[in-house]
Amino acid sequence: FQNFIHDHFFSNMSKAALAPLFDLYPNDPAAGSPFGTGIANQLAPQYKRMAAIQGDIVFQAPRRFFLEQRSLKQPTWSYSASSARIHA
Numbered sequence: 066f067q068n069f070i071h072d073h074f075f076s077n078m079s080k081a082a083l084a085p086l087f088d089l090y091p092n093d094p095a096a097g098s099p100f101g102t103g104i105a106n107q108l109a110p111q112y113k114r115m116a117a118i119q120g121d122i123v124f125q126a127p128r129r130f131f132l133e134q135r136s137l138k139q140p141t142w143s144y145s146a147s148s149a150r151i152h153a
Contacts, residue, residue: 066092066111074122091119
């Protein structure tokens with residue numbers, strides 16, 4: 066996990082500098098994406114952990130950056146489905 070994230074997203078940073086980032090994505094399938102599904106959808110070791118960080122890097126961070134930049138020029142809003150419950 067750490068090697069993949071370092072090599073593909075942050076190759077110019079030391080792994081020591083990335084340690085706080087890795088702490089935010091624990092090696093616990095129940096805490097990974099898709100969220101709220103427990104250990105279901107764990108297709109391979111580290112799968113849900115990788116899905117969580119990649120979703121944040123590729124989707125959430127650019128979306129939030131865009132909203133932050135546009136909010137200086139026009140009203141902006143975003144919706145969250147965090148209150149939705151997934152039933153297995």
